[in-house]
Amino acid sequence: MKSLERRYAVTLPGSIGGHAPPAVIVVHATEILGPGGGPVWENTDGDFRVEITGEVATVLTAPVGSPRHPCLHAVPLPDRAAPLR
Numbered sequence: 001m002k003s004l005e006r007r008y009a010v011t012l013p014g015s016i017g018g019h020a021p022p023a024v025i026v027v028h029a030t031e032i033l034g035p036g037g038g039p040v041w042e043n044t045d046g047d048f049r050v051e052i053t054g055e056v057a058t059v060l061t062a063p064v065g066s067p068r069h070p071c072l073h074a075v076p077l078p079d080r081a082a083p084l085r
Helices: none
Strands: 002-012 023-033 039-042 049-053 056-061 071-083
Touching: 002 049, 023 049, 049 071
Parallel strands: none
Antiparallel strands: 002 023, 002 071, 023 039, 039 049, 049 056, 056 071
C-alpha cells in the first residue's frame, strides 16, 4: 500500500557576486515540530532542515559550507506516491 508524500522545493540563492545559478533542494515533511510550531521539512540526506510557513522556509540546519540565508522561498510540489514505512 502507498501513501502520498508532501514535498516542497526550496530555492537557495547562488553565492553573492558569484553569478552562480540558484540551487533547488526538495524537502519532505517529518513528524517533528519546529520552534514556530510548524512541521519541520528535510532533504533525503537529513542535513538540510527548514520550517515552512506559507512560501517562506526558515532554515533550521544546513550542511557545513552551504550559504547561510535565514529565510528562503519554498514552493509546494505535487504529492507523490510513497511506500508506507
